[in-house]
Amino acid sequence: MESSLREDYLEAVQHFFEKKGHHPSYEELAVALSKPESVVRSDMKVLVSSGDVSLLAGGVISLTGQGQQTGSSVIKKHETLQCFLSEILGMDSSAASDEACTLEHAVSDETIDRLGQLMVKQDGQRHFGQRGHGMQDRSGTCRAGEEECQYPSIADCTEGEHIIIHCIQGRASAKRLLDLGMVPGERVFVKRKVSNGALVVQVKGCDVALSPEIASVIGVERLK
Amino acid sequence: MKIALLGNPGAGKSLIFNQLTGLGIEVNRYPGSSVCLECGNVCYKKEKIEIIDLPGIYSLDGSSEEEIIVRKFLERRGADILIAVLDATKLERSLYLFTQVTEFSQKIIVVVNMIDEAERQGLIIDGDQLSSCLGVPVLLTAASEGRDIDRILPLALGSGRVATIQVPYDHHIEAALKSLEKTLGTPRYKSLLALQGTGEDRMLLDAAGAVSHEIELRHRMSVRQIIATNRHNMCRKIAASAVRQGDRKKTYDLDSLLTRAFPGVPILVAVLFFLLLSVFVIGSWMEGIIVALFTTSVITPFTALALPTLWDRIGFSMLIALQAGLGIAFPFIFTFYLGLSLLEDTGYMTRAAFLADRAMHRLGLHGEAIIPMVIGFGCTVPAVMSLRILKTRREQTIAAFLISMVPCSARTVVIAGIVAAFVGILWAFSIYIIVFILIIFTAVILSRITPGEQFGMIVEMSALRRPQVRLVLAKSWLRIKEFLFIAMPVLIITSIGLGLLQYFEWTDAFQQVVAPITVNLLGLPEYASTALLFGVFRKELAFETLAVLAGTADLGSVMSSAQLYGFAIVSVLFIPCTSTIAVLYRQLGARITALISIYTVFLGLLIGAVINILMK
Numbered sequence: 001m002e003s004s005l006r007e008d009y010l011e012a013v014q015h016f017f018e019k020k021g022h023h024p025s026y027e028e029l030a031v032a033l034s035k036p037e038s039v040v041r042s043d044m045k046v047l048v049s050s051g052d053v054s055l056l057a058g059g060v061i062s063l064t065g066q067g068q069q070t071g072s073s074v075i076k077k078h079e080t081l082q083c084f085l086s087e088i089l090g091m092d093s094s095a096a097s098d099e100a101c102t103l104e105h106a107v108s109d110e111t112i113d114r115l116g117q118l119m120v121k122q123d124g125q126r127h128f129g130q131r132g133h134g135m136q137d138r139s140g141t142c143r144a145g146e147e148e149c150q151y152p153s154i155a156d157c158t159e160g161e162h163i164i165i166h167c168i169q170g171r172a173s174a175k176r177l178l179d180l181g182m183v184p185g186e187r188v189f190v191k192r193k194v195s196n197g198a199l200v201v202q203v204k205g206c207d208v209a210l211s212p213e214i215a216s217v218i219g220v221e222r223l224k
Numbered sequence: 225m226k227i228a229l230l231g232n233p234g235a236g237k238s239l240i241f242n243q244l245t246g247l248g249i250e251v252n253r254y255p256g257s258s259v260c261l262e263c264g265n266v267c268y269k270k271e272k273i274e275i276i277d278l279p280g281i282y283s284l285d286g287s288s289e290e291e292i293i294v295r296k297f298l299e300r301r302g303a304d305i306l307i308a309v310l311d312a313t314k315l316e317r318s319l320y321l322f323t324q325v326t327e328f329s330q331k332i333i334v335v336v337n338m339i340d341e342a343e344r345q346g347l348i349i350d351g352d353q354l355s356s357c358l359g360v361p362v363l364l365t366a367a368s369e370g371r372d373i374d375r376i377l378p379l380a381l382g383s384g385r386v387a388t389i390q391v392p393y394d395h396h397i398e399a400a401l402k403s404l405e406k407t408l409g410t411p412r413y414k415s416l417l418a419l420q421g422t423g424e425d426r427m428l429l430d431a432a433g434a435v436s437h438e439i440e441l442r443h444r445m446s447v448r449q450i451i452a453t454n455r456h457n458m459c460r461k462i463a464a465s466a467v468r469q470g471d472r473k474k475t476y477d478l479d480s481l482l483t484r485a486f487p488g489v490p491i492l493v494a495v496l497f498f499l500l501l502s503v504f505v506i507g508s509w510m511e512g513i514i515v516a517l518f519t520t521s522v523i524t525p526f527t528a529l530a531l532p533t534l535w536d537r538i539g540f541s542m543l544i545a546l547q548a549g550l551g552i553a554f555p556f557i558f559t560f561y562l563g564l565s566l567l568e569d570t571g572y573m574t575r576a577a578f579l580a581d582r583a584m585h586r587l588g589l590h591g592e593a594i595i596p597m598v599i600g601f602g603c604t605v606p607a608v609m610s611l612r613i614l615k616t617r618r619e620q621t622i623a624a625f626l627i628s629m630v631p632c633s634a635r636t637v638v639i640a641g642i643v644a645a646f647v648g649i650l651w652a653f654s655i656y657i658i659v660f661i662l663i664i665f666t667a668v669i670l671s672r673i674t675p676g677e678q679f680g681m682i683v684e685m686s687a688l689r690r691p692q693v694r695l696v697l698a699k700s701w702l703r704i705k706e707f708l709f710i711a712m713p714v715l716i717i718t719s720i721g722l723g724l725l726q727y728f729e730w731t732d733a734f735q736q737v738v739a740p741i742t743v744n745l746l747g748l749p750e751y752a753s754t755a756l757l758f759g760v761f762r763k764e765l766a767f768e769t770l771a772v773l774a775g776t777a778d779l780g781s782v783m784s785s786a787q788l789y790g791f792a793i794v795s796v797l798f799i800p801c802t803s804t805i806a807v808l809y810r811q812l813g814a815r816i817t818a819l820i821s822i823y824t825v826f827l828g829l830l831i832g833a834v835i836n837i838l839m840k
Contacts (some may be wrong), residue, residue: 090792168449176682178452181317184445185453192483196582198591200483201525202683204317207479209578211590211680 001046004105007074008033009043010052011104013063014071023062029048077104083119116213117151151219155212159193163220174217180208182218226274227380228302230308230325232318233280234686236337238262239367239695240309241277244376248806249666262702263294276303277634281708282684283421284324289612294598298328304634305384306332307376310365312342312349316456316463322358323455324360326387327413333361333746335376340366346472354466359388368692376659389462391453396442400435407431420448420655478688482575492579495572500601503560507633510555517549540719541723545716548709548762555634557707560602561700569691569699574683581681586623587664588671589614591681596623600630604804605711606703607632608811624812625670626802626822629663629827631656635796636761641767641794646780662797662827711803718761731757745829746794747836748787749774759795761802766795787840790832798828 012033017023026044030037044061048054052067063071078100085096151166166184168174179206182188192200199214231237245264278297286292287657297303305727308325310318315336325332336349340476355362361383365372393401394723397419404415417423418432419439436447482488523543527695531539573595581591594615600607607627611620631639644652725731731754740754751773757817760765770791774782783791799821800808808817 012241016309016410026811070269148750167445173449176282179286179449180682180684181318181320181456183299183449183453183456192479194483194485196585198478198581200578205314206317207685208593209574209581209681209683209685211581211585211682214680214682 001042001050005043006047006050006052007105008101009047009069010063010071011074011078013061014068017063018075023056023060024061027059029061063209069176072119074104074111077107077112080116080119081107084115088119093109140184150220153216154188154190154199154210155197155215157190157193157199157220157222160191161190162223163188163190164223165218166221167219169217169219171184173213177214177218180204180206182208187223188220225271225309226276226303227307227377228278228297228757229279229307229309230321231280232311232314232321233706234281235309235311236317236367237277237278237280237309239692240307240335240337240365240373240376241275242695243367243373245275257478264599265354266377267387268381270466273377273381273797281321283321285417285422287422288615298325298330301330304331306330307380308332310334310336312336312339313345313347315347315349315385315388315467316459318639320455322415322459323391326358326389327391327416328647329386329473331384332387333363334358336364337367338363339364339373340369341689344473346470346477349467350466357389357462357465361477368689374400375797389458391455393815394439394450396439397447397454398475400432400439401407404428404432405434409585414685416451420451445632451754452512460829462607463613468657479575479685482572483685484742485579488575488579490577490778495567495576496598499560499563499567502565503602503633504636506508506559506777507556507833511551512557514555515547515551518550523547525577537723538720541715541719544723545712545719548578548719548765549712549715554704557603557606558700558704560599560633561606561831562696564602565696565699565703566601566691569689569696571686574685577681577683578685587667587715588678589619590679592683593619593623596627597630599626600632602633603711604628604630604632604708604800605807606707608804608807609706609710611811616676616679618678619676620812621674621816622667622670624816625820625823626663626667628804628808628824629659629797631659632763634801635728637764638759638767638795641764642779642788646788647785648810651785655789655796658793658831661716663691666827678803690703698718710807714803714806715762717781722758723762744792745836746832748791748794748832751781752791756795756798757792759801760799763795763801766791786835789839790835793835794828795829795834797824799825 009029012029015024016028016032023031023162026040030040032038043051044055048055051064052070054064056062062171081103082096083099085091085099085212087094089096091099110155110215142219149160154163156181156217158162165182165188167184168177168182180202186203187203191202191207199210199212199215200207201210229237229241241262241264245649261279264277265273266273266275276297279295281288281291281294284295284298300308306325308322310322322334332382334354336351336354339349343827344351349364351362351364361379363372363375363379365376381636392398397416400413400419403411404418405408405412408428410418410425414425414428414430418425418428419436421429421436423429423432423739437632439450458525472589476685482491523540526539527536530536560691564573576598577594579591579592580594584590584593587593594608595613599610604627606695607630608624610629611623614620614623614653615680621699636781639652644653724736734757735750735753738753738764739750742748742750742756746752752770755766755770755773771777771779776782779788799805805821
């Protein structure tokens with residue numbers, strides 16, 4: 001069986017379960033996928049043998065752990081893509097859904113993660129935009145709220161970690177961070193972290209000591 | 225001809241300045257601020273050249289006092305030629321300030337300093353390449369060895385020129401700069417500042433504000449961040465083309481000891497303890513010598529003149545004030561400053577700030593506040609002046625309260641002279657403990673009730689290096705001058721005032737009026753109130769006056785141990801001295817100064833009364 005077909009089945013079963021609260025029968029699944037019931041029956045046999053599906057009494061189709069994992073992951077991909085296509089690119093929502101059905105089988109997990117983050121950011125930006133109108137403070141820095149940065153902060157990192165700065169939230173006073181080279185995209189090394197949460201980070205060859213409350217406004221991406 | 229040095233803090237600017245000018249530095253307090261500009265004159269080819277050492281800064285578009293001063297200095301073209309001092313070990317980061325300075329289109333040369341340190345780290349810097357990137361002459365120097373310092377002036381005077389580089393900003397920013405130039409005729413640097421919300425021209429700010437709002441929406445980043453990122457990116461490219469990393473010698477990283485909780489914190493405590501101990505030992509030794517010398521060579525001859533009583537009184541008060549200033553300021557404070565400058569120049573103070581961050585958080589402050597607090601052990605006046613390193617009003621206010629309570633060297637004299645001598649050394653330590661408990665108590669309360677936002681520490685850890693004796697001395701000397709400048713006049717004026725009080729015998733009236741408080745509340749002899757009043761003038765005078773009024777230096781014979789102990793603790797806590805009040809007023813305004821004075825008076829009386837009740 002083709003992997004895209006397998007994923008479609010698993011997605012459909014999982015989706016049905018999440019929506020209706022019980023597992024589908026052959027008939028219900030066939031309706032959901034608009035396929036003949038006989039085709040569904042024969043395909044299920046293949047999925048049972050591959051360990052994705054287990055059949056319960058009364059012809060009810062349930063997913064194994066492995067099947068459920070794949071199903072959920074495909075649903076997530078579908079939703080993210082559909083959201084991206086319709087919300088960001090402005091496509092018609094049903095066309096977006098159709099296209100997402102095709103794309104979801106080929107797209108990598110990383111792409112989905114990054115798309116998700118992008119949209120969170122976009123979302124944050126909308127809030128930021130609304131606040132922005134009232135923003136007349138002389139410092140002119142953005143006073144975006146917590147929702148803008150969905151990344152872990154430097155405060156969450158441990159000693160010896162390499163990270164990339166992703167965003168610096170709000171606070172006019174964070175200006176000094178920019179002067180010292182803590183700008184988005186900059187690679188930073190967490191040189192020291194003491195038990196109280198104060199850190200020494202190495203940025204552009206300089207050691208900079210930060211209080212925990214400063215560290216917590218710097219959103220970062222951890223490098224493995 | 226005027227030449228100004230500018231650069232990041234710790235890039236070796238001061239050392240270069242010292243080597244260029246030699247001795248004979250003048251310090252000019254910048255009008256309306258507590259930042260000092262150091263100026264010195266040199267003669268080069270029969271021409272007088274004035275060299276100005278601008279305060280070390282990281283950026284030109286900030287709002288700190290130092291940044292504003294340097295910005296204004298550049299705007300009014302305060303110098304004919306600029307010397308940008310860059311740190312060879314941190315070339316990329318130092319270039320960031322340079323890119324901003326070039327926007328002012330003034331003649332400039334670049335001095336890449338600390339090339340010796342860079343060599344040790346295996347960094348090879350290509351001066352010619354850097355020069356062709358920046359479009360200005362570049363000189364590589366090692367100020368700590370004096371290498372090539374003598375070439376700075378000839379190069380600056382001979383080939384200083386306007387830099388050709390220009391930061392390529394994001395195209396939206398560039399478009400905004402162009403349109404601001406077209407519509408309002410604003411120069412590039414001014415528009416850039418306006419886009420970041422800095423400036424005084426309302427019309428420009430409004431125009432720039434609208435554009436920057438637009439840009440922020442489009443980029444999902446503040447304009448400040450965009451501009452900073454553009455600049456850093458260019459600096460990275462330049463540094464990448466001019467710096468090569470060769471073999472790096474393995475060196476032992478002392479920071480693995482100094483910045484860990486263990487053994488870092490015990491080391492910190494030991495260092496501070498040793499600092500205070502040596503100040504006390506060396507200070508009291510020198511004090512003895514100076515006071516004796518002053519008495520025999522100035523005061524005795526003066527009293528021998530036998531002037532009319534009023535003039536005798538005034539002259540005597542003035543001399544006493546001078547003697548106190550030299551006897552206390554010089555030995556204790558100068559020794560303290562030596563130690564402090566030494567610690568700062570080794571780079572240890574930034575580590576101390578890092579380690580103290582947590583403890584300071586409990587007090588509503590953060591790591592950097594340890595510096596004013598430590599200075600406070602020497603003298604409260606410079607400690608209050610150093611408050612400006614704290615960024616928010618809230619922190620300055622809290623720290624000002626605490627500093628006013630920290631036992632300075634003059635108060636140490638009171639504790640040592642009265643309690644350690646007549647009651648017992650352990651009792652003397654108990655005063656310190658009581659004061660520290662009160663400081664912590666005050667801080668905890670204040671951190672809850674003081675309005676304003678808490679701001680944390682962002683401190684560049686300065687590199688650990690061997691301090692230069694000459695620089696340490698120069699720095700301590702500058703600081704002591706700062707102290708003399710502020711404290712001495714106050715000292716002399718109040719001394720004369722108090723002399724007159726005594727002359728017209730108003731002190732007796734004062735004693736009568738406050739007698740209920742002195743005798744009933746504090747359980748002290750009546751004349752103690754005059755001693756306390758004199759203590760306001762300068763703390764150690766409380767001790768000296770007490771001895772004079774009691775009619776004997778053996779205080780133990782006229783007052784009970786409880787009285788002596790109570791007197792010492794009241795005079796330690798009681799209202800800061802007049803010099804402190806003057807500097808508090810200048811730094812924080814009348815309201816906070818009044819609050820601090822009232823609070824400490826109240827606290828002193830309260831603790832004095834409690835001691836009186838407990839020890840009766």
